[in-house]
Amino acid sequence: MKTRRLDNYGKINRDKILSFSWDKKNYKGFEGDTLASALLANNIGIVGRSFKYHRPRGIFSSGVEESGALVTIGSKDRRDPNVRATTQELYNGLEASGQNAFPNVNFDLAGINNYLGRFFAAGFYYKTFMGIPPLEWGKGTAIWMFFEKFIRKAAGMGSASGLPDPDTYEHAHDFCDLIVVGSGPAGVAAALEAAEKKLDVILVEQDSLIGGNQLAENDFDNSQIKNQLENLGIKIMTRTTAFGLYDNCVVGLLERVTDHLSAPNVNIPRQRFWTIRAKHIIVGAGAIERHIAFNNNDIPGVMTVNASKHYLNRYGVLTGKRIVIATNNDSVYETAHQLSEAGANVTVLDSRTNFEIETNKSFEIRKGYVPYNINGSKKIDSLDISKNETINKSETINCDQVLLSGGWSPAVHLLSHRGVKPKWDYNNACFLPSDTKENITMVGSSRGLWNKNDCIASGIAGTTDALNRLGISKTNYFFPKPGGWKNPIQPLYEVKYKKSRSKSFVDYQHDVTTDDVRLAHREGFISVEHLKRYTTLGMANDQGKMGNIIGLSLMAELLNKEIPEVGTTVFRPPYTPVSIGALSGRNVGKHFRPLRVTPMHQWNIDHGAKMIEVGLYQRPWYYPKENETLSDSYIREASTVRKTVGICDVTSLGKIAIQGPDSTEFLNRIYSNDFSKLQVGKARYGIMLRDDGIVMDDGTSWRLAENEYFMTTSTGEAAKVMSWLEELLQTRWTDLNVNVTSVSEQWAGVSVAGPKSREVLNNCVDDSLVVTNNNLPFMGVTSTFLKGNIPCRIARISFSGELAFEVYVKSDFANTMMDLLWANAKKYDGCLYGLEALGALRVEKGHVTAAELDGRVTIDDAGLSKMASTKKSYIGSAMRKRGVLKNNDREILVGFFPTNLKETFNAGTIVCEKNNIKGQGIGRITSVTYSPELGHWIGLGFVKGGLDKWKDTNLVGADPVRNKQMNLKVVSPHMIDPKGERMYA
């Protein structure tokens, strides 16, 4: 196959030959090539199959607007689908393949869809398979759900690897005075001007090289510009796309760090996701050349004029031999000249009749002519052209390439992200950016300037605008007027030829044709937002970069309106796709969220703990001996606690220091029960309600001194309670003299529980008198020392229902405390117990946790009415009996036994009346355990009306998820030692 590479053109490095594969065949390219330029150089015309009709597709452009050459790069776990061949830099060993085709893009069996095209108009699948008569086979949705997977497979793009991503990604942050997006003449001028005025500047360029569209010029050399920028201290970020603008001048960037390298370096991330906080943003994002809609305008060989210029001058690839350029504007003539100089036979069709252009006559200009049909299927054979006034069969030109320029669309996308609607400019037939109050300035061709000098002037004006807005200067400036061509553009969006059935494409990527737009109009989808969603015009990768204006113009024509009256859809971030990997950065796997461990985490693991996540915390779950299973282990642990003694890490509880003269008053307001008379050296269990009367959290508060308390909260609610207390003190009760400090990390806590717990502690404290029943009665608190002079706080608090103590030391002493307690607990055949045993013990005792206090439960529902003081007002006291909260049939906390004590049940079981097993029943089981003490399964939960109503009734537990059903009886939630004799022992 002949190469299309020219010897004397291009800025590629011919000393460095790169080999790559396309659809498993090997080819060569050069350093500096993109995949697209290398494919073109190797004469590969068909690089993909279209979305719906599976038509052969070639390379349309040379940049991010590419909607034909979407390919899959890499293989196995590094397979990356839907990559634009035009932006993928070539590297040695690159593997690329076509997609949406079987067996390959040259011969695709689904190409038959092209001939069935009339059935595949906009909305076809939905209309057919969602059950509109006469094809209403059963229920619409079910039919759709059945067919959807086949449809999705047939119409599609590349597929993801389905394997874990082997690469790493990073999140990075930076600040600057000014960020300039785009390194064309305008962006560079703006950056230089700003740096000279001592602003801290970041210049962002999506390409690997700076220069913007100047890279398509044969005599452009960016080295001098680069030096200038660097000497002024400007941070240049190439291969970096500004994909979105956000509030307060925040810019999102995606930096492709290794996507152009053969062997990814494991020490650097593949991509970096940057958040830049700037004071001002200048956008010089350029403009995008549009195509023209006419029959078969998608045959491989069709390209934008500017793309061809890029391939010639940057990559040294002549994209055609016999080239026809179709245009409506002046921008193509330099390219036409250069292409013909490079050896192509060039004909320019200009839809305009009245215009003057200087040329050297090396190519033919057909004034007033337009193309209306391409002949050929996998490549262009010839082009039918006609006079523009009436489209009639007149002439056919033999050619192998058709270059199109239907005008230029300024890239207003980034400004659109800020909700700024562009305004239509009749003179230039394009949308121009509107003004904004935010610190964003558009410069260069993204504000509709078509020549270089105007672009440079606008860059400087843009920076002056920025300096003024930042209050640094007060200088007058003006922007050049949009435009800059010698002859005005003549709007040309579609060449309609009614005698043909061929397809005329508006949006290449989604196979949206001009007929689809007309169909949308006929069916009433005339608003641009409806048009977009009905036809998928401008969706997916393309995001309306090339086809949007054509679609709008067609709709405007159908509605007999002007384009600005039809409006335009809102561009949203990202400008070009951002990989999920980059979005997640390092927050994957174990780093998905913060991990919290207690100071005795390693001690627990060393002593055989299996861990479980509770919120962010890792807590000991159970401590299996030898071959014990979870249930063997927790039953043994719970029994040991009841029999002798157990030690459990409870450090994850929230801990808050409350200090100040009004501390007592503060606690009395936030807890539902009375705290006004709590003595120094005593602790009290308390319940906090929300403003609306629902239970927020429970815990204990210990009075350490006259004006000092130590509060514990549940593990899961710790952060919320802390914020709540701060909110109350800083916003509502600003007259209270109270200070709250989170001390959760500062204290390590254990529970020592069981009949032998006092003996164990006795051996561990310096002064054994402090833990006697007299000196430390139930709910007593003392600050004392563990052996070895370790300061500690001990409270006689019981969650298990046994004689029990909570011991807290400063976190640094955690391991010493554990060693000490464990050495002594072993003497009494004690055990270490985990969360599962803790759960079993508290369920037996009827103590509630987050499983019960789920944000729907009142203090009365939880059976804790006696905790609600009637002698004072507190947060939630006015609301706790409002409306539905005072109904008699609310679900009340109860215990459950299986009627047949050999049966088991699970949390989540729905409690129903016999013969009425449906819906939400009359209650639910929230926590279950095997009770070592009772010898069978027990549960906690709620039932409408509570124990009094159902005491002697046989109920049914329905567990449809596990396909289980059992008979239940309702019992008191206090399933063991209801009088609490053990706790007080």
Add this chain to the structure above:
Amino acid sequence: MIRINCPYCGERDHSEFSYGGDATINYPSLDASEKEWTEAIFFRKNIKGFQFETWHHSNGCRMWLVVERSTVTHEIKSVKPCHPNLQKVVENNK
């Protein structure tokens, strides 16, 4: 991203803060009636334009702030501590 100028920490990303709610609510006394509490808890205006709202600098200095923010543009006009004493301190340090 909204950037909030915390009087204590300086300008920070909104991701450091937690949204509170309407800063103009006068919460009734604890012994007020159910009706008064219902008004204070459940009824909110849906303002288009600037509103006063509370934000908690939860990943910063832990200060509760009154932020005057436009619900349309996210523009922030003022940021003050909620607590009057802290407000005074900030004023005095200006």
